[in-house]
Amino acid sequence: MTPGPSGEPAPVDLRAEVRRATAALARPGTPGRVAGATSDLSVDEALLLHAVGWEVLDLVCGVSVYSVPLGVWSWGQGEITAASAAHRAAFQGAAARLAAEAARAGGQGVVGVRVGVEVRPHSIHVELVGTAARPAGSSRAGRPFVSDLSGRDFALLVQAGWMPLGLAFGAGFVYAPRRSAATALTQKARNVELTNLTDAMYSARESAMARMQEAALDMGGHGVVAVTVTEGPMGFARHAVGFSAWGTVVRLEAPSHRSLAPQVVVPLDDPVVTFEAQALRGS
């Protein structure tokens, strides 16, 4: 979009642009810096990355599958260390493969990473898929960062002077301790807190959050944004509680945070009035 005489962006004649574009199909495309690039970003995200000086390179992925030894989900006490260790190792393995693929593509980071985690009785699967990107034209080598932030969030971070450093994650799996027969009988006809489950949830959550924050500190980050959490009893072992958390580690690269000073807007759109089928029934 080129600025007009008054400094305002000149409106684009979209119809002429579409005619010009479709006529151009008859000849080869304008060679860009990155031929054959692939991306799972939306148009908006790709444009936003471009606006902050980054270009997309390639769709990249990382997978890791770790075994969970037989019998670890049986009744027990405390943390299920083998499951927590398998989760950590699977996440690290997948993130390392994703970063390696991005580095091979010439990327300095991976944005919009989709995180897939599946905990099975005998294995933990982690799959990460995202788009490798780099500052336009840059050829600097180095370990790319991995981030599950969308293109929009990444652009906002960069504008505000922050940079993502990597994906931090943590998980905790604990047994919900059994109640004694006497306790169970006492509680049978009363409304009481099941402290064993409360404690198990607390313990799992604190372990996972602590591990995530330790990972962030190891990367030299100032904090973790957009944390995603999953929690609850395991479907195949109801007496075991799992809690996992992951998010993007960020660090302030600018001397100080740059305020984006968002403009307040008041939309004047009429709300869409839709037909309410229930109204026909008089209710």
Place this chain on the structure above:
Amino acid sequence: MPDSEVTRGGGDRPLPAGAEPDGGAVPEAADRRLHSGSFSSGLSVPDFAACLQMGIEPVALVQGFCVMRWAWYGAGSPYLRGVTPYSTGAGTYVSNYRCPHGFVSTDHRTWGQNYEQTWVEEAWSEGFGSAYQRMLDEATEAGAHGIVGVADTTRHLGDLGVTEFHITGTAVVVRDGDPPPGGAPWTTYLAGQRLAKLFEAGFVPVSVAAALSSVRVWAYCMTEYLMEGGALGWKASTVQEAAQVVDAHMASYQIAREHVRSQLGGDLLHGARMGVQQRNLGEGDEVVECRLVGTRVRRFRDGARLAPPLPTVRLS
């Protein structure tokens, strides 16, 4: 060939009953609909309005179907374990795994293999490609320049080993625009505002690009133990990476990307959707399939960098 099927002029692809063999490439009912005098469209009202704003006018809702028999055990399938323990699979992905234990018992899996199932990939390509071509035929019949808002579904019909491919979209003409080179309409998953932004950014959609990769895992002893928690009295006591399964997943991603890249011809793939399906076959065996689709786009002019966007907060 059954009576209900006829062959398209010069081609070898069967058409559904009622199709005209030489009057065109589309079934008679579709032909009547396409020439009925009114347009149809799968666009939402905002997308419809945005397309009109761009000078893109809908002509007809077009679609293509193809139902394929999925011959998992058919000719060429090295399905049976032990038939090809160390085949090289010329030109395709094969990775072999050897047992580290030596002879244990006759049940012990002394070898394992990851194997690209090219016959599955080819069947998927044929099904998707046939449905896609039928949609293009309808659009061409309607005199369209392009197809926007393409949506595709693939579903298994019952448990019959039969898969249905269905591709639909809205055929459009560009007002005062040139017909597409070669007569084949351009296609895109995008429509409305997102398509307008693509044009504004200096890209033109060329076609939909899609591929499936399929990798079969024949587990060897270690994979079986790791994925099943143990076997034959042996029990893993530490966590360990199932390297064979990881290799299969990474390979399926890689193969799908290579298949799609081979369709790009130097253009770019935009808005890709990549998903993996895993089917466990027991004892560590599994099939990993990766489906990758997106819109192939071509740069028609250098895209000027946008000014950094203005952040806003809505009051409502």
